[in-house]
Amino acid sequence: xxxxxxxxxxxxxxxIGRLSWHEARAAAFAAASxxxxxxxxxxxxxxxxxxxxxxxxxxxxxxxxxxxxGWAVCGDGPWRIVAGGIPLxxxxxxxxxxxxxxxxGTSGVxxxxxxxxxxxxxxxxxxxPSPGQHIRLPxxxxxxxxxxxxxxxxxxxxxxxxxxxCGYDTLAVFGxxxxxxxxxxxxxVERGIPAPGMVRDSFGPQLPALxxxxxxxxxxxxxxxxxxxDTVAAIGADSGAGEVVITTGGTGDSAVDHIRxxxxxxxARMLVDGIGMRPGGPTMLAQLPDGRYVVAxxxxxxxxxxxxxxxxAPLIAGxxxxxxxTLGSAMSAEDLxxxxxxxxxxxxxxxxGEAVVDAWHGSAMMRGLxxxxxxxxxxxxxxxxxxxxxxxxxxxx
Numbered sequence: 001x002x003x004x005x006x007x008x009x010x011x012x013x014x015x016i017g018r019l020s021w022h023e024a025r026a027a028a029f030a031a032a033s034x035x036x037x038x039x040x041x042x043x044x045x046x047x048x049x050x051x052x053x054x055x056x057x058x059x060x061x062x063x064x065x066x067x068x069x070g071w072a073v074c075g076d077g078p079w080r081i082v083a084g085g086i087p088l089x090x091x092x093x094x095x096x097x098x099x100x101x102x103x104x105g106t107s108g109v110x111x112x113x114x115x116x117x118x119x120x121x122x123x124x125x126x127x128x129p130s131p132g133q134h135i136r137l138p139x140x141x142x143x144x145x146x147x148x149x150x151x152x153x154x155x156x157x158x159x160x161x162x163x164x165x166c167g168y169d170t171l172a173v174f175g176x177x178x179x180x181x182x183x184x185x186x187x188x189v190e191r192g193i194p195a196p197g198m199v200r201d202s203f204g205p206q207l208p209a210l211x212x213x214x215x216x217x218x219x220x221x222x223x224x225x226x227x228x229x230d231t232v233a234a235i236g237a238d239s240g241a242g243e244v245v246i247t248t249g250g251t252g253d254s255a256v257d258h259i260r261x262x263x264x265x266x267x268a269r270m271l272v273d274g275i276g277m278r279p280g281g282p283t284m285l286a287q288l289p290d291g292r293y294v295v296a297x298x299x300x301x302x303x304x305x306x307x308x309x310x311x312x313a314p315l316i317a318g319x320x321x322x323x324x325x326t327l328g329s330a331m332s333a334e335d336l337x338x339x340x341x342x343x344x345x346x347x348x349x350x351x352x353g354e355a356v357v358d359a360w361h362g363s364a365m366m367r368g369l370x371x372x373x374x375x376x377x378x379x380x381x382x383x384x385x386x387x388x389x390x391x392x393x394x395x396x397x
Contacts, residue, residue, distance in 0.1 A: 018273065018274040018275060018276050018281070019272055019273075019274075019275055019276065020275075020276045020343070021275060021276055021277040021310060021342075021343035021345075021377065022343075024272050024275040024276075024277075024283075024285075024310055024311060025310055025311070025314050025324075025325075026314075026324070027271060027272050027285070028271075028272060028285055028310070028311045028312075028314040028315040028318070029314035029315065029317060029318045029324045029325075030318070031271050031285065031287070031293070031315065031318070032293075032314075032315050032316075032317070032318025032319045033318075033319070034174055034318065034319065034320070034321045035174055035175030035176075035177065035243065035319050035320065035321070036174075036175055037051030037052070037172045037173060037174050037175070037321075038172070038173070038175065039170040039171065039172050039173075040170060040171065040173055041169070041170055042160045042163060042164055042168065042169065042170065042171060043160065045155045045159075045160060045170075045171040045173050046155050046156065046157055046159075046160055047154065047155065047156075047215065048154070048155055048173035048174065048176060048215070048320070049152065049153070049154055049155070049173060049174045049320055049321035049322055050149060050150075050151050050152060050153050050154075050155055050159075050171060050172070050173055051151060051172040051173055051174050051321065052151050052171075052172040053147050053149065053150055053151050054147070054148050054149035054159075054162075054163050054166065054168065054171065055145050055146065055147055055148070055166075056142040056143065056144055056145060056146050056148055056166040056167070057144070057166055057167030057168065058144050058166070058167055059138045059139035059142070059143055059144050060139065060140075060141040060142040060148075060165055060166055061136055061138055061139075061140065061141065062138060063101055063102075063138055064101070064102040064106075064135055064136065064137055064138055065098075065099050065100060065101060065102060065135075065136045066096045066097065066098055066099065066100045066102060066109050066134060066135065066136070067098065067109065067134045067135065067136050068098055068109055068111045068112070068134045069096070069097050069098050069111070069112045070095075070096060070109050070110050070111045070112040070113075070114075070115060070134070071093045071094065071095060071096060071109065071110045071112070071115055071122055072088060072093060072094050072095075072096045072100075072102060072103050072106040072108075072109055073088070073092075073093040073106065073107060073108060073109070073110055073122070073129065074088035074089060074090055074091065074092050074093070074105045074106060074107050075090040075091050075107060076091075077091075077093075077122065077123050077124060078091075078121050078122060078123045079091055079092055079093035079121070079122040079123075080092050080093070080120065080121060080122075081093055081094065081095075081117070081120050081121070081122055082094055084096075084103065085103075086103070087103060087104040087105045088103050088104065088105035088106055089105060093110070093122045096109060102135055106135065107129070107131055107132075108128070108129030108130060108131055108132060108133040108134065108135065109129055109133060109134035109135055110122070110124055110126075110128050110129050110134075111126075111128060111134065114126035114128055141165075142166060148162055148163075148166055149162065149163065152321070152323075154322065155171065155173065174320055174321035175319075175320070176215055176216060176217045176320060177215070177216045177217065177242075177243045177244055177315075177316050177319040177320055178216070178217045178218075178219045178241065178242035178243055178244070179208075179211050179216045179217065179218050179219065179242060179243070179244045179245070179246055179316075180218075180219050180220045180221070180222075180237075180238055180241070180242050180244070180245050180246070181203075181204075181207055181208065181218065181220070181221040181222065181245075181246050181247075181248075182222050182224060182231070182234045182235055182245060182246070182247040182248075183201065183203055183204060183221065183222065183223045183224070183247075183248050183249070184223075184224055184226060184231065184247060184248060184249040184250040184258070184259070184299070185199075185226065185248075185249045185250070185299060188201045188223070188249075202301045202366065203248045203301070203304065204221060204223075207246065207248070207308075208221065210305075210308065210395070211246075211312070211316070213395035213396060214312070214313055214316045214317070214395060215316060215317075215320050215322070216244070216316050216320075219238070219241060219242050220237075220238060220241075220242075222234045222237065226250070226256040226258065227258065228258045228261055228262060228265070231247075231250065231258040231259065231262040232262045232265055232266060235247065235262055235263075235266065235288075235294060236266065239290050239292070240290065242292065243291075243292060243293060243319055244292065244293045244294075244295065244312075244315065244316070244319070245288075245292055245293070245294045245295070246294075246295045246297060246312065247259055247294065247295070247296045247297065248297045248298075248299060248304055249297075249298070249299030250296070250299065251282040251283070251284060251296050251297070251298050251299070252282060259284070259296045260284070260296075263284075263286050263294065263296070266288055266289070267288075267289050268286040268287060268288050268289075268294060269286060269287045270284065270285075270286050271285045271286060271287060272284055272285035272286075272311060275307075275310060275311075276341055276342045276343065277306065277310065277342055277343045277344070277345055278339055278342050278343075278344050278345070278363075279298070279300060279302055279303035279306055279345065279362075279363035280297075280298055280302075280303040280304065280305075280306035280307040280310065280345065280363075281298075281303075281342065282296075282298045282303075283295070283296065283297055283298060283303075283306075283307035283310065283311055284296040285311050285315070293315060295307070295311055295312050295315065298363070300363040301363075301366045302347075302361070302362065302363050302366060302368075302369060303363040305366075305369060306345045306375070309345075309375060309392050309394075310345075313325050313395075325393075327377070327390045327391065327392060328374065328390070328391040328392070328393055329388050329389065329390055329391055330348065330350065330354070330355035330374070330376065330388070330389060330391050331353070331354050331355060331386060331387070331388055331389075332354065332355050332376070332383050332384070332385060332386065332387050332388075332389050333351060333352075333354035333355055333356045333385065334356065334357065334385050335382070335383070335384050335385050336357065336376075336378045336382050336383045336384075336389070337382045338378060338379060338380045338381045338382030338383075339378075339380060340380060341380055342380055343377050343378065343379060343380065344377075344378040345375050345376070345377055345378075345392070346358070346361045346375065346376045346378060347360075347361055347368040347369045347371075347372035347374075347375055347376075348372060348373060348374060348375070348376045348391075349371065349372060349373050350373045355373075355374075355376055355389065355391070357376065358371065358372055369394075372394065373394075373397060374391045374392060374393055374394055374397065375391060375392040375394070376389050376390075376391055377389065377390040377391065377392060
């Protein structure tokens with residue numbers, strides 16, 4: 001059995017009004033309004049979601065071309081070699097390269113390696129070419145106005161090459177969500193080894209890079225003292241300059257936890273007020289009157305990343321026009337105890353094709369996640385060895 005989990009006979013750990021883990025994911029995705037689209041240069045479209053179908057602007061290829069290096073010939077051989085650029089008559093041939101324009105009158109292309117040239121006369125013993133052989137006809141890959149890329153796909157380099165071949169210089173893609181960060185905690189130090197009672201900042205170097213992996217654009221980072229006024233000012237800064245604010249820490253109910261009071265003072269509408277999961281249960285999602293979303297992550301490192309995977313990933317996907325992130329599955333290599341009323345998220349490694357929970361899965365530990373293949377979503381009633389359990393993918397794997 002996995003240490004650190006209770007067996008379902010304990011009291012519920014879900015506060016009244018908290019959403020289940022699955023409900024929180026769905027609520028975060030549903031809350032997002034897809035950002036407006038705009039046209040960008042082809043290279044800038046890679047990694048973004050296509051907002052419009054791509055229809056070929058011309059036949060592809062748009063002219064008859066050679067599929068081989070060799071000779072364009074007319075009729076049966078032998079052929080008299082003539083200069084290029086003129087229509088071919090019966091019994092004549094001219095040199096051609098792959099992709100070259102097929103001269104008028106060409107009946108086929110003879111590959112260079114099968115050609116015999118002697119004093120201006122071309123012959124072959126290969127039997128080539130049959131009528132139309134090695135000729136790429138116009139429209140073979142796509143006809144004009146044919147849809148070649150469907151809206152909604154995430155643009156990759158091959159899409160860009162295809163769009164260029166179909167005559168495009170720009171593509172219409174949905175916007176990339178802009179994210180600002182507010183890091184709280186008087187006890188946090190940004191460099192060196194912290195003194196007793198202090199902790200090293202693990203969010204500043206990590207979260208902006210992690211959000212880029214999800215397709216967002218980090219815009220700013222602020223570190224605030226544990227005061228309500230400073231917290232309100234930091235969250236309220238840069239109104240209109242982005243779509244999402246992510247805060248870390250301060251999600252509890254103590255005298256130094258100011259996120260909830262700050263959201264109340266700012267008239268934020270609470271969309272996810274805590275989640276039935278461990279770790280990361282205090283994660284919140286709210287929307288400010290100016291339309292920006294605020295994701296409040298717990299202060300413990302692993303708990304915060306579980307909040308990112310649960311709330312931030314689907315929110316960013318919805319804003320960027322992507323589909324809701326899907327879940328995977330893996331077979332558990334061991335019995336896993338549940339936690340009454342909550343889903344337990346645990347980093348795992350694949351060993352011989354089965355999921356083995358990492359030993360370092362405490363809410364403040366990052367060692368397990370750093371070497372994990374993914375995250376297991378253990379249901380409240382647990383799982384037995386051999387059970388198939390839902391998983392969340394890590395964006396760096």
